[in-house]
Amino acid sequence: MTPSSFQSERVPAGWQHRHLLDLERLTGDEIRLLLDTAALFKEATDHCRRKLTVLTGSTVVNLFFENSTRTRTSFSLAARRLGADVVDFSASTSSLSKGESFIDTARNLEAMGIDAVIVRHSTPGTPHLLAQHLNVGVINAGDGPHEHPTQGLLDIFSIRERLGDLRGVTVGLVGDIAHSRTARSNLWGLLKLGAKVILCGPPTLVSERWRELGVEVSHDLDDIVPRCDVLNLLRIQFERQNTRPFPSVREYAHLYAMTSDRLTRAKPDLLILAPGPINRGVEMTAEVADCRHSLILDQVTNGLAVRMGVLWLTCGPREPAAARVNGHPVSDARNHG
């Protein structure tokens, strides 16, 4: 597949899914295919600035049950770059406030003849339920603390762009692992691509149980900084916490904020990512956010590339045999139980 040939290309046979619900249930090969496709789109669109027509005639809906500015904008822009029409549907303006169930809401949208739903919801598994009940593609744009697959992919894309193969690369995910969907999607993607993952934060935010998945758990940032090739600094999700998991923001920042001082003990070519929005002074100091190690703005551009790739793989034209089984579109719901 070459950048110029998208018009005639079909979705490669290595991608059989109609939905993108999480990274946990994808294989390493499928994740590599997603990343390679994103790279082609980045090139074909001249760093995500030029418009293509590969999804002209398709309509995707941003179905956001939770506030979002950047992810929704990124998906909208990615869809438009591919020529698709985009409709925004947010819970506050919908009939959800009138008591309609989210499945009924989505079925209404389906009946309007859309091709894919990009869904964000505060409850884990909601995209999975929609995938079972709807006959359109479902892309998870964040389901509570569960997963945010396109964020995980764009983080990994940004690392891969700089370091190439991820095998043997050590990535530290620092902060509010407990409430972070970004952490979970990164964790699965990184593990499947052969990276070493370290989760770091206070025990109230980083469970020892993560070790059962073969990752390192650390409560000491100073111990892991010199060993990491990449640090992904996750936002403290104050809004998701029942009780505050640390005594004060000041104490948290003292123990876990990435500072210029800690940077001096890091590898010289350390990469720093942050999914944003950043709490400057909490997860990192302002100097760190703006330093040469920071990939924060690359992440934003790469987010468009990844989302173009995902939209094309889930909505793009398929080989007739692969796309339909017994007259019914292939559905991930079956694989996802």
Place this chain on the structure above:
Amino acid sequence: MTAATGTLLLRGGRVVDPAQGIDRIDDVLVRDGKVVGIGQSNEAADATIDATGLIVSPGLIDMHVHLREPGREEDETIETGTRAALAGGFTSVACIPNTEPPIDTQAAVEFIRQKAARADTCNVFVVGCVSRNREGKELAEIGRLVEAGAVAFSDDGAPVYDAELMRRAFEYCRMFDKPILAHEEVLELSRGGVMHEGLVSLVLGLTGMPAAAEEVMIGRDIALSEMTGGRLHVMHVSTAAGVALIRAAKTRGAKVTAEACPHHFTLTDEGLRGFDSNHKMSPPLRTAADIAGIIAGIVDGTIDCIATDHAPHAPEKKMLELDRAPFGILGLETAVGLTVTRLVSPGKIGWPRMIESMSTLPAQILGVDRGTLRPGAVADITLIDPAMEWTVDVKSFQSKSVNSPFNGWKLRGRAVAVIVTGLVKYRLGRG
């Protein structure tokens, strides 16, 4: 309940009555709604059922059923719930009072009894609220409720949160020799939770309900029961450590009994991986180690009873996001099949222990004149085909709701006939 007139002979079944230590192939004769006796009978009965190859058991009793009426008739009614009980092999249920309004007055008890009489299905024993309006603030009129026929007390759905109120409830119930059926949960520890706290909840990003939330409260209630001499019955024990706490208390001679539910000795938290709200219940499905602990507790008698916590919810309520969907699972129509398949067929328990846990001991704990086939006993009898293989189909359920994760499961063992007060109230395939 109308009683039969005339005689009914159950011929040639395996009669299992743990209360009398009986387990043998024999006949059972029933006259005018009462058991005449067990033994070869040459009497020409008015009706005869060939029980060859069947288990003939004292009628099964489910001491933990939510019938939802009054207040939530869209989920279940007394009529549909008791029909589901019959289809599951139960001749009696104890209904839990977390209805709307809760069962905390004589009038409310009377309402249930009237509705049950009108349904004319199985026996319904009424559990009254521990606290007025189930608010956990002051005692309900327990003495008046006992007069109206309440057999036990419970604020189930929620724990009796105020330890001092629980202490007073134990002390007060002691005078009537009634047990308190306790839902054990420290709410601060389980707040916002939708499933067991473990690796699966961690991976799914779902808020967990740690095992300790249940165990801490079991510990508190055992201490209060031992302090007061009140009778504690621990409902739906779901953790291995909870079983251990109860075992230790029983060893000390505490007046503690306990029940476990079929789903808690069958399913684990892995079931939530599909985000299906039919796997959401409280207490939650836990781990394989907890299942092992519960089964060990059933085998050694630490867990006295098997009860279902039958908790119907209309489909539109369950078809919501996991955190908005209510807790609960149907139990009545799958309990026998699950217990036989999971415990009896693999040889973990024998038929006498199964029937003890589903009839003899529930009757004793509730203090009701059921649970045996002694001469003169009320002729509530369940006939079970121990070898029948069948597939669960929620569409064929008598219950008004369908919230069962067991739909499509192949099970072994099923009730084929249910006799209440000498009348055949249910025969499989004949409605």
